[in-house]
Amino acid sequence: FSAMLKGAIEGVNEMQHTSKNMQQAFEMGDKSLSLADVMLAKEKSGIAFEATVQVRNKVLEAYKTIMNMPV
Numbered sequence: 001f002s003a004m005l006k007g008a009i010e011g012v013n014e015m016q017h018t019s020k021n022m023q024q025a026f027e028m029g030d031k032s033l034s035l036a037d038v039m040l041a042k043e044k045s046g047i048a049f050e051a052t053v054q055v056r057n058k059v060l061e062a063y064k065t066i067m068n069m070p071v
Contacts, residue, residue: 005055012052015045 019041026033 008055009052012045012048015041015048019045 019038022033022038022041026035026038
């Protein structure tokens, strides 16, 4: 589970870096990128980040529930 979670977090991080690099390249005048491509990459990274946060919240909620169980 931890390896899968680590891979997912690294994937989200990579998407955010790619999005940032595309945005910078577009701002510098790269003709190979369109505004739609940049915005799509930005939205994908945002959605991936939000999904990761939701997974983290669910894991923490499950952990708290387990810790509150009587032994």
